[in-house]
Amino acid sequence: xxxxxxxxxxxxxxxxxxxxxxxxxxxxxxxxxxxxxxxxxxxxxxxxxxxxxxxxxxxxxxxxxxxxxxxxxxxxxxxxxxxxxxxxxxxxxxxxxxxxxxxxxxxxxxxxxxxxxxxxxxxxxxxxxxxxxxxxxxxxxxxxxxxxxxxxxxxxxxxxxxxxxxxxxxxxxxxxxxxxxxxxxxxxxxxxxxxxxxxxxxxxxxxxxxxxxxxxxxxxxxxxxxxxxxxxxxxxxxxxxxxxxxxxxxxxxxxxxxxxxxx
Numbered sequence: 001x002x003x004x005x006x007x008x009x010x011x012x013x014x015x016x017x018x019x020x021x022x023x024x025x026x027x028x029x030x031x032x033x034x035x036x037x038x039x040x041x042x043x044x045x046x047x048x049x050x051x052x053x054x055x056x057x058x059x060x061x062x063x064x065x066x067x068x069x070x071x072x073x074x075x076x077x078x079x080x081x082x083x084x085x086x087x088x089x090x091x092x093x094x095x096x097x098x099x100x101x102x103x104x105x106x107x108x109x110x111x112x113x114x115x116x117x118x119x120x121x122x123x124x125x126x127x128x129x130x131x132x133x134x135x136x137x138x139x140x141x142x143x144x145x146x147x148x149x150x151x152x153x154x155x156x157x158x159x160x161x162x163x164x165x166x167x168x169x170x171x172x173x174x175x176x177x178x179x180x181x182x183x184x185x186x187x188x189x190x191x192x193x194x195x196x197x198x199x200x201x202x203x204x205x206x207x208x209x210x211x212x213x214x215x216x217x218x219x220x221x222x223x224x225x226x227x228x229x230x231x232x233x234x235x236x237x238x239x240x241x242x243x244x245x246x247x248x249x250x251x252x253x254x255x256x257x258x259x260x261x262x263x
Contacts, residue, residue, distance in 0.1 A: 001039070005032035007057070008039065013050040014200050015043075015101075022058025027066035028114045033089050036118075040095035050211060051203050052099075053196050054122060055106040056115075064113025064136050065089075089114060093121035093148040097219055100212040104199050106192045107183070112136040117147035120156070123215060126195050127183040131174040139169040155222055156182055207246040207262055213237040 007018040017039065019026035026032075043049060056062050077085070096103055096118075105122035113136035119125055135153075138144035144166035154162035157180045165172060177183045187195045203211060217233050224230045241247060246262045253260035 001035060003035050005029065006035050006039070010049065013048065013204065015049045015052045017052060017054045019054075019056040019062050022056075022060075024066060024068075025060035025063035025110060026056040026058070026115070027063045027068075028089070029066040029069045032066075033092065037088065037092045037095060040092060040099050043099040043101055044095070046101075047208070049101055050208055051200050052101045052103045053106060053200065054103055054118065055192070055196070056108065058109075059130075060109035060115075061105070061107045061111040061131075062115025062118055063110050064115050067140070090147050093117055093152075096121040100215060102203055102211065102215050104196055106196050107131050107133070108189050108192055114147055117149050117152075120152035121148060123218075124199060125177075125183040126192065126199070127174040127177055127186045128189045128192055129174050129186060130189065131177065131183070131186075132171045133177065133182075134169055134171045135166045136169060138166065144169065156180070205250075205260060207241065207244060207250050207260075209244045209246065210241045210250075213241060 005019070005021055007016075007020045009016050017036075019032065019036075021027060021029070021032060028036075043052065102124065103122040105119045105125045107119050107125055108128045109130050109132070111119045111131065111133040113134075116133050116135055119133060135144040135146075135149050137146045137149075144150070150162075150166065153166065156162075161180060164170070172180075172182065174183065174186045178186055185195060206214070214237070217230075217237055220233060221230045224233075246260075249262055250260055
């Protein structure tokens with residue numbers, strides 16, 4: 001795809017994706033929505049990419065929906081057209097959770113509305129002291145339950161805290177996010193990429209199959225009906241992983257205290 005609103009570069013088995021509308025705080029216009037959705041849908045089939053790093057150019061991660069574009073193109077729409085438009089955005093977070101690669105979100109500055117949803121759909125989030133996240137939808141006349149936020153947030157921080165932020169649209173600053181377990185770490189903006197690279201390096205110590213199965217099982221375990229269901233899935237994953245050719249290389253690299261060389 002000829003990307004116009006995101007910057008995509010591949011370094012080895014890592015894909016670095018940068019939302020690239022810095023003058024608009026990386027707000028989500030139609031083109032950005034299409035490009036991000038297409039990228040994550042296609043990642044499902046890619047074996048050459050094992051980890052994805054998602055960030056934003058400039059001083060924000062993503063300020064949410066581009067309201068100016070929406071206002072400038074405010075022609076009446078049918079209910080069906082509105083639902084299609086809504087689903088075109090929501091499909092992004094579905095694709096993010098479905099793609100087998102772990103996604104690391106490096107969140108600097110604002111992550112509001114749709115940007116908040118993108119951050120929540122990632123597997124690991126790293127913040128800076130400038131990070132501010134909120135369910136901005138409710139502040140512009142919409143419901144705060146949008147683009148998966150009402151699914152992700154209560155599972156991460158609990159029902160009461162999720163209700164606090166979704167019913168008010170209040171901002172979650174970096175320290176509160178860290179205390180709630182919403183982000184894994186807070187680093188200075190100039191150290192954000194370094195922290196991302198450290199996470200990537202550690203993730204790539206896993207075998208390709210082990211990494212994919214771990215993300216898949218974690219996602220399913222959140223909604224599993226019982227401990228027995230989760231154990232059954234874990235048992236399956238361990239047997240599959242142990243029969244993979246790369247399992248022997250992983251054990252050998254550990255015992256020999258060297259980097260693994262997976263095939």
